Amino acid sequence: MSSAAVQTHLTPEEYLALERKADTKHEYLRGEIIAMSGASFAHNIITANITTALNNQLSESDCIVVASDMRVRTHPEASYFYPDVLVVCDQPRFEDSTFDILLNPSVLVEVLSPSTETYDRGEKFKHYQQLTSLQEYLLVSQEEVCIELYRQQETRWKLIEFRSLEDVLSLASIDCALTLSDIYNRIEFPVNQLQM
DSSP, X not given: OOEEEEEOOOOHHHHXXXXXXXXXXXXXXXXXXXXXXXXXXXHHHHHHHHHHHHHHHHTTSSOEEEESSOEEEETTTTEEEOOSEEEEOSSOOBSSTTOOEESOOSXXXXXXXXXXXXXXXXXXXXXXXXXXXXXXXXXXESSSSOEEEEEEETTEEEEEEEOSTTOEEEEGGGTEEEEHHHHTTTOOOOHHHXXX
């Protein structure tokens, strides 16, 4: 999703008071509110494909798949984000009794947009790494067949890249496998890009 800073320096409490009344979504990073604009058609299809595939595989498990509108809070630096897809396993933990801020996701997915790619790879990922529950982080391109899987291994994050529609991506933390052909189902890329 596209983002633009609209106001600066609010406390987390001020942000939540505004956000819970807002008609549109905003993320919160170091006192700044970042407005989230609508996503492209391809972005929405990819998000739906991932959500559907994960939900089908996890329907009999203790894990729950949520798309787009669940806010996640990082700690110790309080920041709030809306990942495109998340998976929470075991008992979900929430910040308060409103149950709209999740504290313990196991897997987070961001579908990259030209306006947010640097943010999703950099600042947002740095904050996501504060989540002790987080085991895997997926960055999914909508411009080309390319998925980056970051997997927590002891004290560091290991990167695994997938670039073919025949590739199968394994999410070890939730025991799921996703084919890139399913993730990119109904997405049309230029012919020369698929031959790479």
